[in-house]
Amino acid sequence: MFKRAEETGAPALSFTFEGKPLKARSGDTIAAALLAADERIFRTTPVTETPRGPFCLMGVCFDCLVEIDGVPNRQACMVQVEEGMQVRRQSGSAEVIS
Amino acid sequence: MSATTKNRYDVAIIGAGPAGMAAAVEVTKAGLSAIVLDEQPAPGGQIYRGIETSDEKRTKILGPDYAAGRDIARAFRDSRAEYLPGATVWNIDSALGIDVSLGQGSKHIQAGAIVVATGAIERPTPMPGWTLPGVTTAGALQILLKANGVVSDDVVFVGSGPLLSLIAAQMLKAGVKPRAIVETVPQSRYVAALKHLPAALGAASYLLKGMAMMLSLRRAGVPIYRDATGIRIEGNGKAEAVTFTSGGKSHRLETTSVALHQGIVPNQQVTRLLRCEHEWNKSQHCFVPKVDEYFETTMADVYVAGDGAGIGGAVAARLRGRLAGLRIAEKAGRGNAQERRSVTDALMREAKIRPLLETLYAPSPEILAPADETLVCRCEEVTAGDIRKAVDLGAPGPNQVKSFLRSGMGPCQGRMCGLAVSEIIASRRGEPISEIGYYRIRPPLKPLLLSELAALESEEAVPVDLADESAALH
Ligand code: FES
Numbered sequence: 039m040f041k042r043a044e045e046t047g048a049p050a051l052s053f054t055f056e057g058k059p060l061k062a063r064s065g066d067t068i069a070a071a072l073l074a075a076d077e078r079i080f081r082t083t084p085v086t087e088t089p090r091g092p093f094c095l096m097g098v099c100f101d102c103l104v105e106i107d108g109v110p111n112r113q114a115c116m117v118q119v120e121e122g123m124q125v126r127r128q129s130g131s132a133e134v135i136s
Numbered sequence: 137m138s139a140t141t142k143n144r145y146d147v148a149i150i151g152a153g154p155a156g157m158a159a160a161v162e163v164t165k166a167g168l169s170a171i172v173l174d175e176q177p178a179p180g181g182q183i184y185r186g187i188e189t190s191d192e193k194r195t196k197i198l199g200p201d202y203a204a205g206r207d208i209a210r211a212f213r214d215s216r217a218e219y220l221p222g223a224t225v226w227n228i229d230s231a232l233g234i235d236v237s238l239g240q241g242s243k244h245i246q247a248g249a250i251v252v253a254t255g256a257i258e259r260p261t262p263m264p265g266w267t268l269p270g271v272t273t274a275g276a277l278q279i280l281l282k283a284n285g286v287v288s289d290d291v292v293f294v295g296s297g298p299l300l301s302l303i304a305a306q307m308l309k310a311g312v313k314p315r316a317i318v319e320t321v322p323q324s325r326y327v328a329a330l331k332h333l334p335a336a337l338g339a340a341s342y343l344l345k346g347m348a349m350m351l352s353l354r355r356a357g358v359p360i361y362r363d364a365t366g367i368r369i370e371g372n373g374k375a376e377a378v379t380f381t382s383g384g385k386s387h388r389l390e391t392t393s394v395a396l397h398q399g400i401v402p403n404q405q406v407t408r409l410l411r412c413e414h415e416w417n418k419s420q421h422c423f424v425p426k427v428d429e430y431f432e433t434t435m436a437d438v439y440v441a442g443d444g445a446g447i448g449g450a451v452a453a454r455l456r457g458r459l460a461g462l463r464i465a466e467k468a469g470r471g472n473a474q475e476r477r478s479v480t481d482a483l484m485r486e487a488k489i490r491p492l493l494e495t496l497y498a499p500s501p502e503i504l505a506p507a508d509e510t511l512v513c514r515c516e517e518v519t520a521g522d523i524r525k526a527v528d529l530g531a532p533g534p535n536q537v538k539s540f541l542r543s544g545m546g547p548c549q550g551r552m553c554g555l556a557v558s559e560i561i562a563s564r565r566g567e568p569i570s571e572i573g574y575y576r577i578r579p580p581l582k583p584l585l586l587s588e589l590a591a592l593e594s595e596e597a598v599p600v601d602l603a604d605e606s607a608a609l610h
Contacts, residue, residue, distance in 0.1 A: 043287045043310045070284040078269040085517040089373050091269030095276035100547035
């Protein structure tokens, strides 16, 4: 299980994942905050709709794609949590230019 | 350091790890103007990730090698280089014009010289179950610890390389004992590596550190399985267990968190985009851009410093960054030959440990030749068998396999499968991988949001290559 190794004084932020209220620390990426809450499944794949979660946490693999405030295809490991963000799992395909 | 106001610079540096930061310090010291474009929100790169915000306790857990990044970051902040965080480079043209995405907008920068300091990525490790949620790279867990102080308490580490034991030892210090280490180094490698030991003694501090880490893990009672083969990750929708054979017995370890590692390789995206020449480095088992003694690529005024020029480690990365910076200054008539020579000497000392590491921790045979049903391209869900079939049908190289199967066409643009695909094609065709080559990399280097593209279109024409390969990211 994932957890915080330490308590720091970093201020807490609130956001939601699939409508569920969660807490993050300021400076957390969405991926880090979700993992700290032990959420593992971030999206399903476009081809076979298999569940995936973050793999590299450094912007390389794109397995952490989520929908943030209605915008799909955002890398959860590259975007920092902001107060009130609404994050959803990305399911299957979403249109964007690659 | 000042905020970005202009768009012409003597030097543009991509990446703010040890190489990028050092290059920025050198060129600005010589009076050149420089901008550092960094995808991350703060300097440090992956090796010193979170270095400016990590408190005493966390820095202690991560150790003195990590703490050394503080001074490097401070020197960089004190320099006259402009720093642009949250900046993703998505195209560079042959006249060294750089397109940068800043989240909501795009920016065009014109550079006189470019230092590519985009470092390394973890080698792709295709094996059964590697796409299950809960399976990450070992580096990913280290990033969580460095930047967020988040840890997992039942990690099974699988693979080989100095980073694997380093990260396991750091987790232990952070108070969470890894569930196990499953090492894939074949017995025979220890014998082969022995001949490099005398040279490596010239860098004895690395050897001693490695031994101390293993000792701390063993003392803590972390089980270490050696020469493991037949590794599979099992689970229904999430990682649940790792199975493998070691010491003639089969094992099954239950866990929710598996960390894979088979060493690191240069991140080739930018140098490939620029059509710099690359060559196969047999000892490191990866492609590296061809560079001269000052880390200038085959494209004039484009340098690649740090691990992107071949894996050398953090200390070497910084030295390479300095060397590239000194060379750029020299070309601008502001050279310091004496300093350049002392950096070159230090680089040679740093290189002494590499042959031993490269022999001992060469990638495991299993990930180089994955079973037919193993997924290789994670994005488009293409298996090793699909790739072999495409080769049998006549696809001669990675780009043809890509158009047959869409492998490498997903959002990661081949970063996660490129080396494995080249490897599989080479062995199927019985040709050297140097002949097979690698994917052709086109812009945009990272998928753009529709909003960014729209902003761009209103400003200027869409780059040709973008229209030409406008495959939708599903
Ligand atoms: S976890 Fe790999 S890109 Fe985000």
